[in-house]
Amino acid sequence: MSGGRILAVDFGSKNLGLAVSDPTGLIAQGLPTLKRTNRRADLVRLREIVEALGVERILVGHPVHLKGYAGERARQAARFADWLRRELRLPVELVDERLTSVEADNLLRERGASKSERKQARDRVAAALLLQTWLDQQARVGTAARTSGES
Numbered sequence: 001m002s003g004g005r006i007l008a009v010d011f012g013s014k015n016l017g018l019a020v021s022d023p024t025g026l027i028a029q030g031l032p033t034l035k036r037t038n039r040r041a042d043l044v045r046l047r048e049i050v051e052a053l054g055v056e057r058i059l060v061g062h063p064v065h066l067k068g069y070a071g072e073r074a075r076q077a078a079r080f081a082d083w084l085r086r087e088l089r090l091p092v093e094l095v096d097e098r099l100t101s102v103e104a105d106n107l108l109r110e111r112g113a114s115k116s117e118r119k120q121a122r123d124r125v126a127a128a129l130l131l132q133t134w135l136d137q138q139a140r141v142g143t144a145a146r147t148s149g150e151s
Helices: 039-053 072-088 100-110 115-150
Strands: 005-011 015-021 028-035 055-062 092-096
Touching (some): 005 039, 005 072, 005 115, 015 039, 039 055, 055 072, 072 092
Parallel strands (some): 005 055, 055 092
Antiparallel strands (some): 005 015
């Protein structure tokens, strides 16, 4: 990892759940959820975050159905990712996010969060889970590549 951070976005029509990696690319940390207003204002706020944190790549959650096909929400997320790629001129990758919101809700419930606390934190936690899963996969791929290169 080059030291640039990765921003994960849990895309929703009302909110954008956000998480960012540490500079080493090992740990995901949730950021405050952005309440969506309009595309221009959303872009201004996302650009500020990208610049302030030194983000070099963005992951957008792709809410495909359990059977793997893309419904309307997945198509909206793909259009959002394309728009971010054009506007921010950064690599933007769609990442399968099946069940991250359910997993986030369960995690928050296990930690004793009230219903209102869960609702408030769900998008942020879902983005952090999405990012952490991606970071862990990248680390495994890197480890496997180094291990196979040693033989």
